[in-house]
Amino acid sequence: MLEVIWTTLRLAGLTTVLLLLVATPLAWWLARRRTWWKEIVAAIATLPIVLPPSVLGFYLLVALAPKSGLMAPLHVFGVRTLAFTFTGLVIGSMVYSLPFAVQPIRGAFEAMGRRPLEVAATLRASPWDSFWSVAVPQARRGFLAAAILVFAHTIGEFGVVLMIGGSIPGRTEVISTRIYQAVEGLRYGEANLLSLGLVGFAFVVLLALMLLDRRGGGAAR
Amino acid sequence: MSVSATFKGRVGSFPIDVSFTLPARGLTALSGRSGAGKSTVLRCIAGLTRLAGRLVVDGETWQDGRVFLAPHRRAVGFVFQDASLLAHLSVRDNLMFGARRAGPGPFVADEVIALLGLAPLLMRATANLSGGERQRVAIGRALLSQPRLLLMDEPMSSLDGDSKAEILPYLEALPGRVGVPILYVSHDAGEIARLATHVISLEAGRVSGVRDVAPGGPEGALAGLSEDARDRLALAALAAGLRPSDG
Numbered sequence: 001m002l003e004v005i006w007t008t009l010r011l012a013g014l015t016t017v018l019l020l021l022v023a024t025p026l027a028w029w030l031a032r033r034r035t036w037w038k039e040i041v042a043a044i045a046t047l048p049i050v051l052p053p054s055v056l057g058f059y060l061l062v063a064l065a066p067k068s069g070l071m072a073p074l075h076v077f078g079v080r081t082l083a084f085t086f087t088g089l090v091i092g093s094m095v096y097s098l099p100f101a102v103q104p105i106r107g108a109f110e111a112m113g114r115r116p117l118e119v120a121a122t123l124r125a126s127p128w129d130s131f132w133s134v135a136v137p138q139a140r141r142g143f144l145a146a147a148i149l150v151f152a153h154t155i156g157e158f159g160v161v162l163m164i165g166g167s168i169p170g171r172t173e174v175i176s177t178r179i180y181q182a183v184e185g186l187r188y189g190e191a192n193l194l195s196l197g198l199v200g201f202a203f204v205v206l207l208a209l210m211l212l213d214r215r216g217g218g219a220a221r
Numbered sequence: 222m223s224v225s226a227t228f229k230g231r232v233g234s235f236p237i238d239v240s241f242t243l244p245a246r247g248l249t250a251l252s253g254r255s256g257a258g259k260s261t262v263l264r265c266i267a268g269l270t271r272l273a274g275r276l277v278v279d280g281e282t283w284q285d286g287r288v289f290l291a292p293h294r295r296a297v298g299f300v301f302q303d304a305s306l307l308a309h310l311s312v313r314d315n316l317m318f319g320a321r322r323a324g325p326g327p328f329v330a331d332e333v334i335a336l337l338g339l340a341p342l343l344m345r346a347t348a349n350l351s352g353g354e355r356q357r358v359a360i361g362r363a364l365l366s367q368p369r370l371l372l373m374d375e376p377m378s379s380l381d382g383d384s385k386a387e388i389l390p391y392l393e394a395l396p397g398r399v400g401v402p403i404l405y406v407s408h409d410a411g412e413i414a415r416l417a418t419h420v421i422s423l424e425a426g427r428v429s430g431v432r433d434v435a436p437g438g439p440e441g442a443l444a445g446l447s448e449d450a451r452d453r454l455a456l457a458a459l460a461a462g463l464r465p466s467d468g
Contacts, residue, residue: 115305118269121292122299123319123366129293133318137309 057163108142230272298363319366326367353384
C-alpha cells in the first residue's frame with residue numbers, strides 16, 4: 001500500500017513541476033498576444049477538460065506505442081515505447097491536466113495588465129528581467145492555484161492512467177487504479193481505506209484553494 | 222544638450238503629427254484637451270508606443286528611420302497618471318527597482334528621498350499610501366533610474382484637492398533641483414502656470430503653439446516691477462496682439 005501511495009505522489013509531484021514549466025510560457029503567450037487565432041490554441045489546450053479520459057488515454061496510447069511516429073526518434077536511444085511506463089504516465093498526466101495549469105496562470109497574467117511591465121521597462125528592466133522580477137511575483141497566486149489544481153487533479157485521475165499505464169504494481173499503479181482493482185477483487189476494506197484517504201485529501205485541497213481565494217480577494221485591492 | 226522629437230503616424234484612428242524641441246533644463250508643459258495626443262507623445266518618447274519619427278536626446282539617437290531603442294534602453298523617468306507603484310514591492314524596493322538596474326548616476330538615493338520627503342514612507346507597503354504619497358514615490362523612483370529626461374503624465378489628475386496641495390510644493394521645487402529637462406503633460410491651466418517655464422500646446426495631434434513663460438506664472442515674472450511698469454507692459458503686450466493666458 002505504501003508503494004502505491006509513493007508512486008501516486010511521485011507522479012503528481014513530477015507532473016506538477018514539469019507542467020508548470022510547460023504551461024507558463026503558453027499562458028504568457030495567450031495572455032499577451034492580441035491575435036484572434038490565439039483562442040484556437042487556447043481551445044486546444046482546454047480540450048482535456050471536456051474530452052472523456054478514455055478518448056485522451058486512447059490517443060496517448062497510440063502516440064506512445066512502438067509504431068508511433070513520435071516514438072521513432074527515440075528508438076536510437078533504445079526507447080521503443082513509453083506505453084505502460086512511468087514516463088508515459090507523466091506525459092499523459094501532463095496532457096490531461098494542461099488546462100488546469102494554463103487557465104489560472106493566464107488569468108493571473110491578464111489580471112496584472114500591461115502597466116506593471118511598462119513601469120518595469122521605463123525603470124530599465126529588460127523583458128526577460130521584468131518577467132521574473134514583476135510578472136511572476138505578481139501572478140504568484142495564479143501559480144499557486146495552478147500547482148494545487150494540477151497536483152490534486154493528477155491524484156484524482158483514473159481513466160488516463162489506466163489506459164496508458166495499465167496499473168502495473170510498483171511501476172504504474174496509482175491509488176485510484178488500486179481502488180478499482182481492490183473492488184474487483186472484493187477487497188472492500190482496502191478500497192475503503194484508500195478512498196477515505198482521497199476524500200480527506202480532496203477536502204484539504206479545496207479548503208486550501210478557497211482560503212487562497214479569500215486572501216487574494218482581500219489583499220488584491 | 223537637449224531633446225528634439227518628431228513623431229508621425231496613427232494610434233487607432235487618431236493621427237499624430239508633432240515636432241518639437243525641449244530646452245535642456247526646466248519644466249516644459251505639454252498642454253491640450255483630453256484626446257489631443259499628449260499622453261501618446263509621452264509614450265512615444267519612452268518607446269512604449271511606436272510611431273514613425275525621430276528622437277534625439279543629448280545627441281544620442283533613440284529613434285530614427287533605422288534605430289528604435291527598446292523602452293528599457295532609454296534613460297527616461299516616467300511618472301504615470303496613477304503612480305503605478307509595483308504592488309508586490311515595498312516603497313523602498315519600488316524606489317530601488319530602477320536604481321539597481323541603472324547603476325550609479327547623478328541622482329543619489331539619500332538626496333532624492335530628502336527632496337521628496339520619502340524617509341517616513343520607506344518601510345511601508347504601497348497599498349497603505351495616500352494618493353499624494355504614491356505619486357511622490359513614483360517621482361522618486363523615476364529619478365533614481367538616472368533619467369536624462371523626466372516624463373510626467375498628468376501626475377496630479379487622479380489626486381483630490383488635499384493631495385494636490387500636498388504634492389504641489391514638491392513639484393515646484395523639482396525643476397530647480399534636477400538637472401534634466403522635464404516634460405509634463407497637463408490640461409490644467411492653473412497647474413501649468415505654476416510649474417512650467419515653457420509650454421507646448423497640442424491640438425488634435427498637432428503642435429498648435431509654443432511659448433516661454435516665467436516660472437511661477439505672470440505674478441512671479443512681474444513681481445519685481447512697479448505697478449506703473451506692469452501696466453505699461455500689459456498695454457504693450459495687448460498692442461502686440463498677446464492675450465492674457467487662461468492661467
